[in-house]
Amino acid sequence: MLFRYLLILMLLLPIKAFGLIEVDITRGNLSPLPIAVTPLSIDDKSKKSFEKILKKKDIAAEISTVIENNLKQSGLFNPLNKDAFLQKSDIAHLKPRFEDWALIKAQALITGKVTFVDEKIRVEFRLWDVLAGKEMMALAFTTVSSNWRRVGHIITDKVYERLTGEKGYFDTRIIYVAEEGPKTNRIKKLAIMDQDGFNTKYLTLGNELVLTPRFNPTNQMVTYLSYFRNLPRVYLLDIETGIQEVVGDFPGMTFAPRFSPDGRKIIMSFAMDGNSDIYTMDLENRIVERITNHPSIDTSPSYSPNNKYICFNSDRSGYQQIYVMKSDGSNVKRISFGKGIYGTPVWSPRGDLIAFTKMHKGKFYIGVMRTNGSGERLLTENFYQEAPSWSPNGRVLIFYRETKTDEKGEGFSAKLWSIDLTGYNERLVETETDASDPSWSSLLSN
């Protein structure tokens, strides 16, 4: 994994912060915190070296742009226009003139310095509380130069955590299905990208239909559905080696796979003679267990983060609803009782909520409810959208939405979107192609 290359993570100045600035992320944030992200400073020699190996004119400015975009996308911060900055960034990094930053209404300030050291990139940064006139945080990272975007993401995670009190979600990746071509004959490939849409890589060629990729807890493996040789089966893919294998030996379609939070099992549906039930396979001893046994369709299983429960989708009541059971399959309880039908339940990494897709009167909603079904909240409504996946801190959901591009409903486009748990900050997540079935990784550097 890339974080192996994060050689040094050292504290520059272990000054206890006073934490006057606080960002509340539990409500829709209508006045994002004004923050000045200075272009990181860099000496001429380092600049030239990076230009040569990375083909980037000013790597320091590029890293600060990564940070700035992340902060902006979170909806919690308002990065200020650099044209208004009064103090030069190299001097500000040593000692900010807080009056200058207060004058442009900045409440927080990020400064930093980039140097070229033994073919590697070293980035140090400081977070300052402008009104209190205090340094809140100072860190330095050294890593292989090609890793420079990740440094920007890790810095954003540190700033986010320092100011909100919760872990960030910026040094993460999204795996999804890249889609191209007409709707009646879509080409689908597995694709992986950084959370901000950069560094896209395609993991399959598009020769066969692939659907629903999901990461394991360490982000090294992916489980997904492939129609290889026209036999729809759940596969396991090692991202680094590219080695794939079929999960289990089932005499019919297996689908809707996910890892258990401890990474030891894959849970999925197996369809036979018109009936789909939920099964698990232990990845170590290959033992297959049947979890549900009901003549209805049981699918879309998702474990609670403590491995003790499973939420799933079943039409045993006549229509698709959400159910929760113990992970051995006992104690099945229906939890969705609102108007409409419900699908794709996913347990929050925090454990307290289940996200879902709801269909009602020709509309599709992404929503959340408590694990006993109470407190249902719909976050977003559209003509067609589904398959929410949680950010690792449980504060943001990513999902996909299909839209018609003309009046007759002929044109067609599928894109990834994200929305905060608060129901605010809905954003398009840029992808190179059309995209569906997003799955969010856990934090890469942890």
Add this chain to the structure above:
Amino acid sequence: MDWDKIFKNTFLILVTCLVLSACATKKVSTTSSQIQGDVYTGTDTVEYLASGVPDRVFFATNESVLTTASRDTLRKQAAWLRKNSEITVVLEGHADERGTREYNLALGERRANAAKDYLMTYGISSNRISVISYGKERPVDSGSNPLAWSKNRRSVTVKAN
């Protein structure tokens, strides 16, 4: 003057009404002739395994129940399969786009198996029939309207050899 204006307006309103009602009736008649109780009854997308043997049956929203017309089609397929005992088939089950991807995979499988069961009751051995579900991933009509959806809720019998 005034009368002239009123006359003109009335005329315009009348013309508009006529145009609107013409459109409305036209739309209703085409749809109703091709969908009955939510099930597609037209022949637009249908292909033939042999003369008089349609290759597909259609379903109501969220359903896998075979209609009278579907059973009729499947009996014809069974008769054709009995006559051509060397032929094996794949039943491809599909759903419309108005559902979640994973559930629709299961629903497509359920639909194809409903067709398989019926062929088996008419004497076709299960080892001549395999089943695959494409969920909503392979629509035959790319439109987003009730007629397109009804064409996409289908089980298609495809020659495998």
